[in-house]
Amino acid sequence: MAPEESSVGKEVNRVEGHAKVTGSALYSADFHFPNLAYAALVQSEIPNGRVEAESLRTSAERASRAPGVLFVLTPLNCPPLNVLSRDLTFDLPLERRPPLSDLSVQHVGQHLAMVVANSPENATDGVSLFSLEYVEAAPQLSAEEVLSQPVPADEKNGQIRHGSYLPDHFVKLTEEKLQDHRGPAEASPSTFQVDSTYTTPVNAHYPIELASTIAFWEEGKLTVHDSTRWIAGERKALAGYLGIPEADIRILSPLVGGAFGSKSFLWMHVALTAVAARELQRPVKLVLTRDQMFSSTGHRPRTKQRIQLSAFEGGLIEGSEHHTLTETSTVAHFCEPAGLSTRFLYHSPRLAVSHQVARINAPTPCFMRGPGEAPGLFALESAMDELAYSAGMDPVQLRVLNHADIDQTNGKTWSTKHLLECYEQGRKKFGWEKRTMAPRSMTRDGVQIGWGMATATYPGRRMPAGCRVITNVERGVEFASATHEVGNGVRTVMSQVAADACGLPMERVSFASGDSFFPDAPYSGASQTTATVGSAVYKAAMEWQQRVKQLVISDAASPFHSHDPAALTITAGVVHSADGFSVGLWELLRTFDTTTVEHALTFDVQSDAGDQEKFAFQSFGAHFCEVEVDEEIGRATVTKWVAVFDCGRVLNPKLARNQIMGGITFGLGMALLEQVPYDAKTSLLIGEYYLPTHADRPDFDISFIDKPDYALDPIGVRGIGEIGACGVPAAIANAIFHATGKRLRDLPIMLEQLMKPFPESTPHMEAV
Structure with a gap:
């Protein structure tokens, strides 16, 4: 298709945008069914122990007599649920212990009962x-408590576990080693060294849409409307808990109002809603409260990270060590893989990376935007800034010097890598050459000014996926996959890919998602959806075009009868022959038998994960930011942001920039605002969870290298959903150091840290 006729590369508005801004878009909680009942949860208020059976029984009886109450589900009357298979729990954050299966309490907020009523x-x-x-x-x-105290015995045949462990790899990605080393065990004598510890707090996903579920049964089959971003995985887990075939479960998730990781897995409230609906034999709806989201749908766990960097004269890194201590619950596995990027990002012939996970009495953590990379790059990129100052080098210069031309973890070359271009374009756009090196040397209007930067990186990933094509001669072509629209514009870019590959205008193409009856797709996360589902859509669209050509050459009444299909092209909905003859495709198809056409052009395809053996796949970027620090009131304001990214081909520049802006804002919250406030002794929530608002938005200048990566997938893309947040907290912390001379290694950076008096002997300040 000629560039002027192409949909890919254009700033196309979201196809569901009008429905969203007018309020007609339907999310899981917006559906209504006759005889619908409503559920609410009873949650524990202690972090460890057991609930007294008699108090549970009398409370349930009291609640059951209340007006409108239809059913009360507790551990005392809950039908037995199965234990999930090891494949679902040993390296994924799905809980080993079924909900309401005993009276023990493992964390504050654990579900202890469900009340179902008529309102x-x-x-x-x-x-x-x-x-x-x-x-x-x-x-x-x-x-720290887990490591310093005796380890209790595991319980319930390992469903409840204690102590700590050293995980081997990150989820199903066995090549992403959480314990890794190369080179000699001991460091060589080096000129410059950094040995620093960085901490990150518990972060909450805080999506706009609350987690919500509607479940109902018909003739022994279960239908669930749920705000989930992995309908295939949820169906499998529900089938496991309930002991029914996956084919008897349908999961519907048409639109997801934000997730950031919190809706990637089946949470316990979904299973309980399904059980209640089966017991009552009527539809049941449950919508979690905002407070319940903190304890019921995952979080980013705390990390304590020690970084050790050693470099020779001139700044070349000799060795890197990154050791992470993090936490999970007693009933599920999860490891925040903070050290993964350190394994490959910079030249380092000697490496040691480790992760230790402590099982604590807290809710189960899970993926959160930029899992591993977001907190891990805060530590690594802050340490790189420290190393740059130790060596007396510009922070960009140090990173350029230590640029890694291959993936040092396996020796593979990168499929494509344009990180050096990101540095160069970013520094020019930002005006980095005007930056003075000395901390506290730049001021404006009586406040300290700091300029900081950091590298961003996130893996390029692709998994198998399916796609269905349904053709209607009057309406056009619908592509469908069991993926999800989580607010990232997947329906839009899939429509763009399909339109171009079919040779059709976008108005004749649509993309449907969010139904487990569609061909399977993986969870929408890990920045893989566009590469994964896009590959299936592209394959399906190319197959559709070939089938169309076979139709138009096979029909005796067609003007293209007996033509060579290779000599035909379809662009903008018009069929062209090599001799210059053209006919509108849909007008032509209407002359054929409609049933024959629609049958021939309705089919499923399956796309594999591609050949990922030869190359290493990774996206890269560079962040540059300006921060104003008013030390009299302890306020840090991010005023300017320049970012350049190498993420393969950009399908829709408007949506791509939007994703990166959201990621940077996400990282800004990590750096300056976000932590779940709780009482350290009782684990009960206290205070507020602060998020960045429009008032915190800096001036953005976001651009892309925009060079395709066809080694990963046929459409040349790598994901952009995660990478925008990666490196952001470090860039801000580095800018604050430049502004104040204070090296702050604990997130979030708070008012108290910024107001702490600075020694009077300070470098000369220059106005900017």
Whole structure:
């Protein structure tokens, strides 16, 4: 298709945008069914122990007599649920212990009962009638406590586990080693060294859309409307818990109002809603409260990271060490893989990376935007800034010097890598050459000015996926896959890819998602959806075009009868022959038998993961930012941001920039605002969870190298959903150091840290 006729590369508006801004878009909680009942949860208020059975029984009886209450589900009457298979739990954050399967309490916010009523208000009132008594046990609420105290025995055949462990790899990605080393065990004598510890707090995903579920049964088959971003995985997990075939479960998730990782897996409230619906034999809806989201749908766990860098005269790195201590729950596995990027990002002949996970009495953590890279690059990129100052080098110069031409973890060459171009374009756009090296040397209007930078990186990933094509001669072509629209514009870019590959205008193409009856696709996460589902859509569209050509050459009445299909082209919905003859495709198809046409042009395809053996696949970028620090009131304001990214081909520049802007804002929240406030002794939530708003938005200048990576997939893309947040907290922390001379290694960077008096002997300040 000629460039002027192409949909890919254009700034196309979101296809569902009008529905969203007018309020007609339907999310999971927006659906209504006759005889719908409403559920509310009873949650624990202690971090460890067990609930007294008698108090649970009397509370349930009291609630069951309340107005409108239809059913109360507790561990005392919950039908037995199966334990999930090891494949779903040993390296994924799915809980080993089924919900309501015993009276033990493993964390604050654990579900202890569900009240179902004829209205949300009556369900909530029923919950308020619960008065539970506990036999409390001493909790372990931090990694330090786990490591310093005796390890209790595991319980329930390993469903509940204690102590700490050293995980081998990150989720199913066995090549992403969490324990890794190369080169000699001991460091060589070096000129410059950094040995620093960095901490990150518990972060919450805080999506706009609350987690919500509607479940109902018909003739023994279960349908679930859920705000999920892995309908195929949720169906498998539900089938495991309930002991029914996957084919008897349908998951629907038409639109997801944000997730950032919190909706990537089946959470316990979904299984309980399905159980309640089966017991009542009527539809049941549950919408979590905002407070319940903190304890029921995952979080980013705390990390304590030690970085050791050693470099020779001139700044060439000799060795890197990155050791992470993090946390998970007692009932599920998860490791925040903070050290993965350190394995390959910079030249380092000697490497040691480790991860230790402590099982604490807290809810199960899970993926959060930029899992591993977001907190890990805060530590690594802050340490690189420290090394640059130790060596007296410009921070960009140090990174250029230590640029790695291959993936040092396996010796593979990069499929494509344009990180050096990101540095060069970013520094020019930002005006980096005007930066003075000395901390506290730049001011403006009486406040300190700091300029900082950091590298961004995130893996390029692709998995198998399926796509269905349904053709209607009057309406056009629908492509469908069991993927998800999580607000990233997947329906839009898939329509663009399909339109170009079919040779059709976008108005004749649509893309449907969010239904487990569509061909399977993986979870929408890890920046893989465009490469993964896009490959299936592209394959399906190319197959559709070939089938069209066979139709138009096979029909005796067609003007292209007996033509060579290779000599025909389809562009903008018009069929062209090599001799210059053209006919509108849809007008031509309407002359054929409609049933024959639609049958021939309705089919499924399956795309594999491609050949990922020869190359290493990684996206890269560079962040440059300006921060104003008013030390009198302890305020840090990010005022300017320049970012350049190498993420393969850009399908839709508007949506791509939008994704990066969201990621940077996400990272800004990590750096300056976000931490889940809780009482350290009781683990109960206190205070507020602060998020960045429009007032915190800097001036953005975001651009892309925009060079395709056809080694990963046929459309040349790598994902952009995660990388925008990666490196952002470090760039801000480095800018704050440049502004104030304070090396702040604990997130978030708070008012108290910024107001702490600085020694009076300071370098000369220059106005900017």
